[in-house]
Amino acid sequence: MQDSAIKAVLGPTNTGKTHLAIERMCGHSSGCMGFPLRLLAREVYDRVRAIKGDANVALITGEERIEPPNARYMCCTVEAMPRDGAGAAFVGLDEVQLAADRERGHIFTDRLLNTRGREETMLLGSATVEPLVRELVPKAEISDRPRFSTLTHIGPRKLSRLPPRSAIVAFSAEQVYTVAEMLRRFRGGAAVVMGALSPDTRNKQVELFQNGEVDYIVATDAIGMGLNLDVTHVAFAGLSKFDGQRMRRLLPAEMAQIAGRAGRHQRDGTFGTLGGQNRGSATPEFTEEEVYAIEEHRFAPLTHLFWREPEPRFDSLGTLIADLEASPNDPVLRLAPEAIDLATLKRLAEEPLGQTIRGPGNVRRFWEACSLPDFRQRGPDVHARFVARLWQDLRGGYLGADYVAARISELDNMSGDIDTLQGRIAAIRSWAYICQRPDWVLARDEMASRARAVEAKLSDALHARLTERFVNRRTAILMKSLGENPDLLPIELAEDGAVSVEGEPMGTIEGLRFTVDPSARHEDRRMLLAAAEKALPRLLGEKAEALAASGLEDLEIARGELRWNGQQLAKLEQRDGTVTPLLQPAPEVKALPEGPRTKLLAALEAWLAAKLEPLAPLEKMHHASANPEAGSQARALLLNLIAGHGYISREKGGIEHLPKEMRPFLRKIGVTFGALDIFSPLLVKPAPRQLLHALGVDRRPLQEAMLPVIPGGKKLPSGYRPAGDQAIRIDLAEKILRAAHETRAKAQAKDRRRKFVLDLALPVSIGLEENNAIRLLGVAGFRVQRAKPLAEGQFGPPRPDRWEWRPSRRKQQRAAPARPREGSAFAGLADLLS
Secondary structure (H helix, E strand, O other): OOOOEEEEEEOOOOOOHHHHHHHHHHOOOOEEEEEOOHHHHHHHHHHHHHHHOHHHEEEEOOOOEEOOOOOOEEEEEOOOOOOOHHHOOEEEEOOHHHHHOOOOHHHHHHHHHHOOOOOEEEEEEOHHHHHHHHHHOOOOEEEEOOOOOOEEEOOOEOHHHOOOOEEEEOOOHHHHHHHHHHHHHHHOOOEEEOOOOOHHHHHHHHHHHHOOOOOEEEEOHHHHOOOOOOEOEEEEOOOEEEOOOOEEEOOHHHHHHHHOOEOOOOOOEEEEEEOOOOOOOOOOOOOHHHHHHHHHOOOOOOOOEEEOOOOOOOOOHHHHHHHHOOOOOOOOEEEOOOOHHHHHHHHHHOOHHHHOOOOHHHHHHHHHHHOOOOOOOOOHHHHHHHHHHHHHHHOOOOEOHHHHHHHHHHHOOOOOOHHHHHHHHHHHHHHHHHHHOOOOEOOHHHHHHHHHHHHHHHHHHHHHHHHHHHOOHHHHHHHHHHHHOHHHOOEEEOOOOEEEEOOEEEEEEEOOEEEEOOOOOHHHHHHHHHHHHHHHHHHHHHHHHHHHOOOOOOEEEEOOEEEEOOEEEEEEEOOOOOOOOEEEEOHHHHOOOHHHHHHHHHHHHHHHHHHOHHHHHHHHHHHHHOOHHHHHHHHHHHHHHHHOOOEEEHHHHOHHHOOHHHHHHHHHOOOEEOOOEEEOHHHHOHHHHHHHHHOOOOOOOOOOOOOOEEEOOOOOOOOEEEEOOEEEEHHHHHHHHHHHHHHHHHHHHHHOOOOEOOOOHHHHHHOOOHHHHHHHHHHOOEEEEOOOOOOOOOOOOOOOOEEEEOOOHHHHHHHOOOOOOOOOHHHHHHHHHO
């Protein structure tokens, strides 16, 4: 082993690296190769089997094991690859740059450092890993191979302009099938390759493309890991993917790995993005730097690889966890982030279950159970529960064949929707993995065969279900009806707002707005909208008339709009001289036929007029402000009250200009002249304040219940004034101040003394604290003189505090500027300004 040759063949795609490794392996008496994907392992297995024969080649993946008794060549996924290379003369490791992957990198690093062939070891991968190979494997003979063909960027292309023999790469199952369906409609169809498909289904799909039955293939980014196809152009449906933690943009090296599938052998290839996928959304574009890097195969080298202790001690769970979390000694290695197997181990070790695991054998076996991949992708909690249940069965020995057969049989069900089938495939992959373990399941070979068969059936059923789904009966109906007589399109509207045509969903109507069925494809949306434009005016008109006659119970005013079940029917535009706003119909209402539109708007106006009844006092102010008999001073005060939405402080109201003879005129329309505020008591109630806020007229904070007293603050709700560290509603503040003035008047009528006793029971009963009540009274000119406490030795009730009223003369004088001489030009100007 120490004298075996170690060769690293690094470089871009389409350099024949994998082909070279296969030739070298077949030239040895035995060989073992590790691949990043089971699809790639299966492809190479088929190629080597064609050369060496079925009896001499084994396929070992997490979910599948084909091991002839005398097999001398092994094609494996890296995780399933024997750490010692099974003693093979040749060992190959493909895509070694994946040692920098956060989730699986530590496994690639371990194979890179430790797995060797007796005679030859070959490392294949990107040139970005070259500095790290030199550092970690100094004996390696590094060579590069030129790309057989050139790779050229040609920019975005719509589906209608994609060249034949193109591969479209997407990064989600939904996007894969969306693109495949569009190609089926416009370009005759496409093959589909995804990790969720069984190898047999994947091979059939590839044959469709390779044989020329279809000119396009749609695949996930798995196509970048060595699947060799006769592709001339690679189109990226997106440039971002979810990497297990977040959505991120692909790195240039990852882009090149995928784009490099174009131009196999001596044929040049092109790459670009797929344009025109979604109207209104930007087409993904490569930057100039990314294009240069891909075309010239120049990428930033990797700076570190991930590592985790490959041979931990199994003395106890604590020792095992400590070893798995130990940092590497080499500076170019980084401790791998916590993967799902370690997260599961740590989670279960803290539970009572972990306390029962003793001895190296049990600890090792428990770690193997925790290493079960999370095929279902449900997160650490759910996966840990599955592993815990599995361990309950494994701790006593083997899983019984009847038990495993029952679990597999539960999943042998081809019914259900797409999500259900995908969930079953993930579950059967877990059982396929379990059945591969030689020390876990009795009758292992039979159970593994059953699991593989069910997985293949589920994959085929999933593929068939997706195909059925995208042969869209709804679209066929619409295309036929729109072409013949669209006015007779049999569209129906259900009570829940669902719109359908001959039982096929078109979308929904929320309020009076039509929303296309979210599952509709991009090209279907135009037909659905065209059909809606023809048939929906009649349906929406009937709905509008029904709404107008219904009493509009679900109608509400919010943020200056009329809303029905959350949908806008009209905007409310404020007008001078009235509280009743102008209705500005929403586009959906404007699009209604004239008759239903007129009826609906009339009903909305009638509903709005009734709803605005609590604002009648404000409406009276508007009318009075336009009355010539009111006089300029009264009109000025009314305009101030209207601007204040029903109240204003005396200081800002300009009351000093109002003749006393005009006050009865204002009191008749509900204006109260308080000690501190001028207001309409009816407008500081909850209903009018809520209405003004909903109309968007009063933008100050709202206290919906208009509680008597609330905590104070810098920005008080509408209708309140400060009182110390509390705030009180202005009408109640006036009630307190009026009671104080009445008490003062009664006291002075008896003995003409300025000082009097004031009972604070009223403000305290309203909710004001005593100190805050004193501060409120102080603003109105009331001053308190605290009573002296009783002298020592005296008994009896405490003396009451004494009050007096001393309004600030200086402040009143500042607030009342001198009136210009009557009859002068300045007096006339003052009247105009007021």
